[in-house]
Amino acid sequence: MKQQNPFAVASAIKNDAFNDVPNVWPEIRKKINRKIADKLLKELDCLPSPEGRVLTEIIYEMTESIQKFEKRGA
């Protein structure tokens, strides 16, 4: 009986194992990214920090809307 190269045998077994196991990593990665996004969006779902300009923008827009509404009513 011809002796087989043990490294070749091991390599063939490894290749078979990889080919037979489904590649679940993309699905796992998607789930992780979803969790990261959800966590981030939850953290950002609050009043903006006062150091920046967004709060001022929002207040200005609300003030303008109220003024327009009042003018229409007058």
Added chain:
Amino acid sequence: METNRKEELLVLYASNGDENVYHEALKLFQEALQDNPNDPWLIHSLGYLKECRGIRFLREAADIYETGINTNPDFHKLQYQLIHVRSKIGESHKSIDYYKQKIAADPDDISNYSFLTQSYLYANQLLEAKKVVEAALQVAPRDPSIITCAVELYQRLKDIDKVLKYQQLSLEIDPRNLGVRYIAAFSLEEAGRLEEAAEEWKLLIKSLHEEGYHIEAEWPEGILASIEQRIQDAQV
């Protein structure tokens, strides 16, 4: 009577943006200022007239970019430009809301993290920008646009160690990203680390010449010269 007419036209233009109204108002204010060049109210009104016109043009630019994005969503320059223009007209919150929705809809698309970070940076919302960058680095630790965002963010937060860390990573991934060299050079100078700042400028200047940007290298060469002078003066 003419005083009322000018003010009426100004109010009318501010509300409807009619070009004919603008030109008529402009003519009347300029004539009035010729007679009273130091009148603060006339100066204020003329400035406000121009300011309203400028804002209208910026809004038109924003509309153009938005239309372009709808038809060319992968042309990222349009998105960066819209974020920039919106910050000029006090509408950064629109960009922020938009990109939050995009991330919620597709958490795998790392570009939206980059756009959201830029939206927060333009609005000076540094705490929020930091949260976005930290999350984005978990999603894509070696994405070039996110790493560049990190460099910009930590420069604004004056965290020189993080600026240098992410600058190094950025150049590892893309040695031609000269933007991060500029940021690092300025950060080092701001932190008083002049010798390191000088080294950074030298590397930047060398890269610019290697890429054929000889004219663009002149301004950094001037900055390098002034830093080297300061180093020399400190040693005296």
